[in-house]
Amino acid sequence: MSTEASDQRIGKAWRMHREGNNPGAIDMFQQAIQSDPESIDALYGLGLALKAAGDVSAAKDAFSSALEHLQESSAAEAAALSQEHHSETNLGDRYIMLNRMLSQRIEELGGASS
Numbered sequence: 627m628s629t630e631a632s633d634q635r636i637g638k639a640w641r642m643h644r645e646g647n648n649p650g651a652i653d654m655f656q657q658a659i660q661s662d663p664e665s666i667d668a669l670y671g672l673g674l675a676l677k678a679a680g681d682v683s684a685a686k687d688a689f690s691s692a693l694e695h696l697q698e699s700s701a702a703e704a705a706a707l708s709q710e711h712h713s714e715t716n717l718g719d720r721y722i723m724l725n726r727m728l729s730q731r732i733e734e735l736g737g738a739s740s
Contacts, residue, residue, distance in 0.1 A: 651675040
């Protein structure tokens with residue numbers, strides 16, 4: 627499946643979530659995750675929609691999975707860049723922001739997932 631189709635699903639899922647259609651958003655985020663299991667954006671959105679729908683355990687799992695993928699992809703990217711002798715990375719602000727947001731969501735829901 628193309629990245630564009632996955633991005634469109636994620637966009638549609640975010641709209642559904644903003645409009646309060648969390649069951650529809652959950653379904654759409656899950657479809658996007660089937661196409662790209664490491665999509666941090668889809669996993670984060672899924673966590674928010676699940677939390678809004680009252681499924682705290684599944685929300686915590688989605689946030690934890692997103693955080694794990696973020697840390698794995700950031701470590702891999704940093705290693706690749708250091709092998710190329712680059713002193714700067716593009717991880718910086720986005721990584722810090724996502725890491726903080728995901729960690730806060732997990733903490734709000736009672737700590738690490740089981």
